[in-house]
Amino acid sequence: MENVRKPIINSYLVLLSLCFCASFHHTAAKGGLFTSLRSDSLDDRYAGSGRHLFQEKQLSKEEHFRRLNKLAEGYMSNADLEKAIKAFNRRCNSISRIYSIGESVLGVPLWVIEISDKPGKDEPEPSFKYIGNVHGDEPVGRELLLLLANWLCDNYMKDPLASSFFLANLIVDNIHLHILPSLNPDGYQSRKRGNANDVDLNRDFPDQFFHMNDDLSMRQPETKAIMSWLTKIHFTASATLHGGALVANYPWDGSEDEKKHYYACPDDKTFRYMASVYSNSHHNMSRSKEFPGGITNGAQWYPIYGGMQDWNYIHGGCFELTLELSDDKWPHASEIPDLWEYNKMSMLNLVASLVKTGIHGRIFSSNQGRPLPASIAINGINYTIKAGDAFADYHRLLTPGDKYEVIATMPGYKSKSTSIVLGEEASTVDFILDPVVTASDDLLPRGCDCSYDSKKLKLLTGEQSKFLLIFVFISLFLCFLMKRRAILSFVRQKQGAGAGPKRPVGV
Numbered sequence: 001m002e003n004v005r006k007p008i009i010n011s012y013l014v015l016l017s018l019c020f021c022a023s024f025h026h027t028a029a030k031g032g033l034f035t036s037l038r039s040d041s042l043d044d045r046y047a048g049s050g051r052h053l054f055q056e057k058q059l060s061k062e063e064h065f066r067r068l069n070k071l072a073e074g075y076m077s078n079a080d081l082e083k084a085i086k087a088f089n090r091r092c093n094s095i096s097r098i099y100s101i102g103e104s105v106l107g108v109p110l111w112v113i114e115i116s117d118k119p120g121k122d123e124p125e126p127s128f129k130y131i132g133n134v135h136g137d138e139p140v141g142r143e144l145l146l147l148l149a150n151w152l153c154d155n156y157m158k159d160p161l162a163s164s165f166f167l168a169n170l171i172v173d174n175i176h177l178h179i180l181p182s183l184n185p186d187g188y189q190s191r192k193r194g195n196a197n198d199v200d201l202n203r204d205f206p207d208q209f210f211h212m213n214d215d216l217s218m219r220q221p222e223t224k225a226i227m228s229w230l231t232k233i234h235f236t237a238s239a240t241l242h243g244g245a246l247v248a249n250y251p252w253d254g255s256e257d258e259k260k261h262y263y264a265c266p267d268d269k270t271f272r273y274m275a276s277v278y279s280n281s282h283h284n285m286s287r288s289k290e291f292p293g294g295i296t297n298g299a300q301w302y303p304i305y306g307g308m309q310d311w312n313y314i315h316g317g318c319f320e321l322t323l324e325l326s327d328d329k330w331p332h333a334s335e336i337p338d339l340w341e342y343n344k345m346s347m348l349n350l351v352a353s354l355v356k357t358g359i360h361g362r363i364f365s366s367n368q369g370r371p372l373p374a375s376i377a378i379n380g381i382n383y384t385i386k387a388g389d390a391f392a393d394y395h396r397l398l399t400p401g402d403k404y405e406v407i408a409t410m411p412g413y414k415s416k417s418t419s420i421v422l423g424e425e426a427s428t429v430d431f432i433l434d435p436v437v438t439a440s441d442d443l444l445p446r447g448c449d450c451s452y453d454s455k456k457l458k459l460l461t462g463e464q465s466k467f468l469l470i471f472v473f474i475s476l477f478l479c480f481l482m483k484r485r486a487i488l489s490f491v492r493q494k495q496g497a498g499a500g501p502k503r504p505v506g507v
């Protein structure tokens, strides 16, 4: 396993595993490659003579693809998938929009369906994403995600007496759900794990411990598409759908010492809760003999590096699970309806948990009630999330039934904290933060755009800051002269109205 960070040895392993792919009976989605080499295949397959091996692998490779091509019958081709996505959008256009986050190596658009009562609009609501088919030879997710989208459309605003009505409306009205059915259409097309460049996309992200993926020029277009997607949309949580096992896997996926053992992330408890929401709603995931409760810490199962899950949590502020949906990576298409029934409630409940649990709220300035995109931390958990830029809404997933101290921090404002006992339901905690008052803040009139960056000022010292201060005062004075009327009327208004925040707030 110490080979993981060495690209050359790594690609050697990839080659080796490609040659032996026909012998992959024991498959594991997030790292089948190394597990397979480590377990049954290595010892058995190295026993024969080189020549014998060569013939065997040629034959079995052909056999392997013949089998996979046959299995693909009944699954959507990439063209079918695109058609299905567009047809969905036409049928359900009041609650959906479609967009592409980029293209695969071979130029296939990476289509996303967004489902919401206000698709494409920024709202003070959490966003969730589902990604399927990260590994080309794990196609169940792409089918289930289309079924999920259609289920929401079929049940939204339909029969108020049906229990499905409540769940569909809860999700569509309160969450922005983004669905990327296939991240790896090229891999799917050639029935293989990696993309068209044979890169495993779930090993292509920057890693917290090792630097094998730091070279931007080597990064695959599919990986880049995900990374830039996360700079545009602030996802609260997500899940990727894999195959090859039956378990809900949570961070960390990699351990610092590269050994196989439990390696907890700061939100370990929250992640175990989220993973359990999935496994407990599933047909039989929680009855797993291999994984207690049907959930596992990634590094305890087997460590991987450069995975999407850990990157999401570290860099995207997004709580991501890796869901393994069936022992068989590529089951016969006739099994899809059953797999959908087994996973339906899990997929819905995981999304719904974003608003059914956790602590939510908004942060305002005591000055006129302006929304502040502050940071939210929980005492004792070394992880912060950031509120949204437009509405300053935050959505902090946490295990129910515990007491938490929530801390809101914003540069230029005094931090505030409050304690809350989180029950089984979601709680709302809003914050009003007071500006840190300095001499210059007092003088800064509101209607004037001659502001300065207080952070920059701190970096300057001595003479420099003296000059800057003089400059600021002169500018303020000029500004005051120009905008005297506006300022005076603002002051009058403020005295009259009391200028409190517009929304009732908790803290």
Ligand SMILES: *[C@@H]1O[C@H](CO)[C@@H](O)[C@H](O)[C@H]1NC(C)=O
Pocket: 246, 283, 284, 285, 287, 288, 289
């Ligand atoms: C779950 O159910 C499926 C289908 O009924 C079965 O094939 C599988 O072995 C079961 N797994 C567990 C862990 O019970």
Ligand SMILES: *[C@@H]1O[C@H](CO)[C@@H](O)[C@H](O)[C@H]1NC(C)=O
Pocket: 382
């Ligand atoms: C908190 O996490 C950061 C990395 O995100 C780490 O550098 C730091 O040492 C951690 N602090 C504590 C007290 O564990």
Ligand SMILES: [Zn+2]
Pocket: 028, 029, 030, 031, 134, 135, 138, 241, 242, 243
């Ligand atoms: Zn996989």
